[in-house]
Amino acid sequence: MWRRWLWALGFAGLCGIAAGAAAAADPARIAVILTQEGDAYQAFYEALRDRLHAVLGDRIHLQRRGLPVGELSATLLVGAGRLASEEILQRYPATPTVATLLPRRAAADLARSGERRAAPATALYLDQPLDRHIGLIRALLPHATRVGVIYGPTSRADRTELAAGARRAGLELREAEFAAGDNIVRVLEPLLAKSEVLLVLPDPEVSSPRNVYPLLMASYRKGIPVIGFSAAYVDAGALAAVYSSPAQLGEQAADWIAQLLGREPGGWPPPQPPRDFQVGVNRHVARSLGLAVPTDAELHRRLRAREVRP
């Protein structure tokens, strides 16, 4: 704990030098706009706030807003969620903005539209790197090679990247297409017959509230483990998922903001994926499927090791 604080202090010191005397004299005014009040947004905000204060101390002035935004004057805006991010990007084109807690597609769209803005903008999105899901499958089911995946209107764009990642990991994809209005039961049946594990990507159509139940049930009945993308999936009956908690995302956003504050407008990086993550495994489902699964910590370690490898 102490070590973490020392690091944070050291980091704060460095940032202080980088940010220069101006920042110290005039606290940066950061406004965080939440799309809605909810556990996830609240946890995100609290982690962001605590980390920012730890890193930058009283050299920042933080305020928190909901939607609609209203009048604001800030050095930097943080949008939490897609709706909040869209609104501030539109309304405050002259204020540097970091969009967070939004899907990767939305982040990419915003970043594109942001190119014409006067002030820089970037995003921290929710989707885990596709390779992380693949790493989880590898770590959980070392003998499985055939990975079923259903592409919906949103996740279809991930196809090439996922296929490349799967190939690198020695996995074969078994793919199915899903359009709005399709019958998930009928799409799943042939797919499950040729898959050893099913990867569910964050697609609002495929993973709609109406589809989750038949999806998890049908897969379990066939003895096919499901890899989800949220803690809720694991609780509902997926075998496992890799995801970032709102707090992890809040901390990452804070660290990033601390770096961005001193940057030239031209030097802002493109949208980023989550840095920290957790692995959740439903041990009861694993047992019922007859799978011996390493501990969460061990899985996390293997995924980390996989990512730092050159």
Add this chain to the structure above:
Amino acid sequence: MPRVARPRAERPAPPLWPPWWVACWLWGGSMAPGGAAEDPFWQELPVVLSPTHLVQPLADAPAAVTVIDRDLIRAMGAREIPELLRRVAGVVVGWESNLSPVVSYHGLNGGYMRRMQVLVDGRSVYDPVFGGVHWATLPLEVEDIERIEFVRGPNAATDGANAFLATIDITTRQAAEDRGGIVQARIGNNGIRDVYSRYGQTSATVDYRLSAAFREDDGVDDRFDGKRLRYFSGRLDARPAPTVQLTGLAGYKSGDFAYGFDAATPLGACVPFHNRPIDDGYVQVRLEHNPSTAEQTLLQWYYTQLDARSAYRRLPPCGGGLDERSYSVRRHEVELRHSRAPSDAVRLVVGASARLDRAEATDRVSGWPGSPWRNTPRNQHLRLFGNLEYRLTPDWLVNIGAMLEHHSLTDETHGSPRLAVNYRLTDRQTLRFGLSRAVRVPAFLEESWRNDVWNNPGGLRAETILTREIGYLGSFPDWGLTLDLRVYQDRTDELLNVDVDRLPLQTTNRGWATIGGFEAQTRWRLTPATDVRFAYAYTDIDSDDPAGARYSASAPRHVADVFVTHAFNEGLSGSLGFNYAGGMEWLAGGTWVPPTRHLDLRLVQTLRFGGWPGRIGLNVDNLLGAQRTYQETNTLGRRLFLTLELPF
């Protein structure tokens, strides 16, 4: 057309009256808005796999279990549920008539298999009047079944009385698993004409399914044995909250069964051709609270009702009078059960239930003194049970369970404990040592029935069984092989027995049988396209064979079953089933039946009608020719039928 901006009324929201709210909730699920795009990430999900669905791995189970899953059921393409059970090691299926198929395991039975409990979605379908199960009118069709677990051995610690030699646990499909519709039509020889249809729809919080069927065939060969069935069932699964599931089930099957014998024979004079209508139905409501996939509180109530009638005029050689027999059974049961896993090493289920069985029967035999007879027995059945699974070390697992129950019919209280110790030899091999006790309580007929044939004064005791077993489970993924081996000894005592040579018939507790044997249930995935299942049972019964019950001959010495499925290509697949059962004697009405050899073949081709996948299947049953069943005079000939299935 002028466009008028609609004024925004600043009205307070209307109060949310419950009926309106409920209606919206039921309706709204299917059309809920997508919400924010990041929703999938934070979306709250229902607990889909609750302890109701999560199956205990076979390696941890306290008993030997044969699973017949959906894939196997589909591969067989069978019309009748008993036929699905031939794949279980040691099972013999007999057809007394179209009305009374019998599923026998370890013998000791005639036309009623009284020593086997059968559950459908946790609802007991065991008939308290005669004992056994009315498979022919069970309000269930093969197509609605998701899974059958056949517990080989006593399971009274979990399922209570009559889970004596075996328990069959049938699970139907969740409504969410059948989105959309399907129509199935079947035609074949022996008068086979079937239609089945199903439609299901799902939303975020409510799913439903409706099934209906009409089936008919001519039954056992050379016999007046036709049947006509009408079936309807419905299911509603609602999830008012992520941790709450409410399930409503209802089903009804009504059947007309041709029964009776040729008027020229002595039997035919007393039981001439007539129709036997039977109506069988149920309603079930289940409320589950599932805080997680490992914890559940379940409250369920169900009601079942069966009405059977027969009326015919005897012919002059047999008195010429009018016989009318009818009986009806009503069952209510309420059950409360809690299961949880307080740690990775411990799993616990405790529960209690109260069941009331009532029957009303009238026998009217003209010309007989004492007619009509009315029997109105009832049994109040209270149960308390608990099962604990405890993993002592990674290699040692103990299952301890017990059932305590009281039956008002006999005013007896029974305790049925079970102890099983599973030892993991390697990651994929397990040894199981089991000790299990169970009881079989008398059926109403045995305890207190009085009519022209029966005079049962009561005072019977429950039959008892003590089973010792050693099981082995092995899984060899490199070879695609799974093995389930079991040696056992069943010691039964106080067997309820009828001396059929003395009229009126009377049931008494006399006789014992010790059944010893070996069972093997294997599956071998030869290639990704070929699957071979093999089941074998060696059964040896030692008994004092009291008058009228040659128990020692009531099960075949050898029963073997091979079932091969093969996918020829994407569209064409086939299966081949061969079942051999050695000679055996069906007791109480049946006869000695020489060895039978059933060879069944099935081919299925998937079709495409404008993008809609359909299936067409051809079944040829008893390819080797007619086989005897249940009694010398009953034969099952070659059956050939074509099944067409189209989704909509």
